[in-house]
Amino acid sequence: MLCAPAGHGANRTPVSAMTNYDQYDSLRPIEWRGDHLRLLDQRLLPATVAWLDCRSVTEVADAIHALAVRGAPAIGIAGAYGMVLAAQASSDPADLVTAAQTLVQARPTAVNLAWAVQGLLASAQSEGHVDPAALLLRAQSIEREDLAANRHMGELGAAQITGGSGVLTHCNTGSLATAGFGTALGVIRAAWAQQRLSAVFATETRPWLQGARLTAWELQQDGIPATLIADSAGAHLMSTGRVQWLVVGADRIAANGDTANKIGTCQLAIAARHYGVKVMVVAPSSTVDLAMANGRDIEIELRDEAEITRLGGQPTAAPGVRAWNPVFDVTPAGLIDAIVTERGVVEQPAPGALAQLLSP
Numbered sequence: 001m002l003c004a005p006a007g008h009g010a011n012r013t014p015v016s017a018m019t020n021y022d023q024y025d026s027l028r029p030i031e032w033r034g035d036h037l038r039l040l041d042q043r044l045l046p047a048t049v050a051w052l053d054c055r056s057v058t059e060v061a062d063a064i065h066a067l068a069v070r071g072a073p074a075i076g077i078a079g080a081y082g083m084v085l086a087a088q089a090s091s092d093p094a095d096l097v098t099a100a101q102t103l104v105q106a107r108p109t110a111v112n113l114a115w116a117v118q119g120l121l122a123s124a125q126s127e128g129h130v131d132p133a134a135l136l137l138r139a140q141s142i143e144r145e146d147l148a149a150n151r152h153m154g155e156l157g158a159a160q161i162t163g164g165s166g167v168l169t170h171c172n173t174g175s176l177a178t179a180g181f182g183t184a185l186g187v188i189r190a191a192w193a194q195q196r197l198s199a200v201f202a203t204e205t206r207p208w209l210q211g212a213r214l215t216a217w218e219l220q221q222d223g224i225p226a227t228l229i230a231d232s233a234g235a236h237l238m239s240t241g242r243v244q245w246l247v248v249g250a251d252r253i254a255a256n257g258d259t260a261n262k263i264g265t266c267q268l269a270i271a272a273r274h275y276g277v278k279v280m281v282v283a284p285s286s287t288v289d290l291a292m293a294n295g296r297d298i299e300i301e302l303r304d305e306a307e308i309t310r311l312g313g314q315p316t317a318a319p320g321v322r323a324w325n326p327v328f329d330v331t332p333a334g335l336i337d338a339i340v341t342e343r344g345v346v347e348q349p350a351p352g353a354l355a356q357l358l359s360p
């Protein structure tokens with residue numbers, strides 16, 4: 001069933017658009033500095049807060065591939081600023097095309113990266129010349145719109161959650177993964193601020209530990225008590241009745257609602273359906289890929305085996321053992337109860353519902 005677009009008679013009126021979220025908006029992982037891009041190096045968090053200064057499109061692409069900056073919206077924003085760096089380095093349109101290819105190849109699954117980069121390339125091509133200032137305005141607009149979208153999605157998603165609910169989240173979908181406030185974590189922040197939550201649980205999210213290292217750290221900054229669980233404890237937690245919602249982000253949502261997200265999301269959604277826990281996907285419209293009919297063709301990023309067999313640079317597996325490291329999976333739309341975007345909420349996503357919601 002399709003809920004009315006946000007703000008137009010939606011059948012769940014957000015509790016209050018006046019809730020003050022500023023305390024949750026202080027963290028910015030991306031800073032444009034005029035001739036370089038500063039990125040909070042998320043590989044070192046939470047032990048070390050250090051910044052990378054990227055002065056070329058290659059350095060931005062390398063930072064995206066290495067997960068120094070990560071999270072679907074955040075890598076889109078970083079990619080956009082990478083295009084500005086490319087335009088500052090060369091006025092040759094062919095070089096901008098090469099820059100776009102370099103950035104898009106950094107990570108294949110999150111559509112936000114290609115959406116942002118190819119959008120800036122198209123705008124330069126439509127202008128007929130490479131104008132760094134014009135591209136900078138577009139990059140800044142993408143960043144600004146993402147933050148606004150996150151705050152709005154927070155309200156819409158929180159309105160879905162009845163008071164006294166426990167929630168489980170997977171991976172990191174907070175300020176570190178976006179322009180600020182977060183997607184799924186933004187809903188959790190809003191629901192907490194509106195006193196709707198009885199408990200927040202986060203999975204550790206192996207192998208990269210986005211939950212243990214990043215989500216737990218963000219929630220500590222917020223003063224929101226959270227309990228960390230092993231990824232393998234998700235189904236058991238749901239069996240105890242302590243959570244009513246599984247709230248996750250997305251890297252690419254196909255037109256029918258099939259959703260690519262961090263590896264482990266699908267099995268959590270299967271367990272959620274078994275135990276009567278509702279599943280909410282929270283993502284800006286820039287994460288929806290209407291050109292992809294369903295999730296079967298979403299490219300799943302495979303990363304280095306060492307991310308499985310080593311931790312913190314130390315071996316954790318039997319020497320020489322091979323590992324398979326897909327870092328996303330696809331949750332079928334039939335397992336999803338609500339997809340929350342800044343344009344509104346789609347419940348029980350049916351074919352065509354997202355296209356209808358996002359139609360101009």
Ligand SMILES: CSC[C@H]1O[C@H](OP(=O)(O)O)[C@H](O)[C@@H]1O
Nearest residue numbers: 070071072171173177249250262
């Ligand atoms: C709002 S972030 C969306 C998405 O990105 C994360 O992946 P990664 O940490 O590998 O960039 C995770 O899948 C989040 O749900």
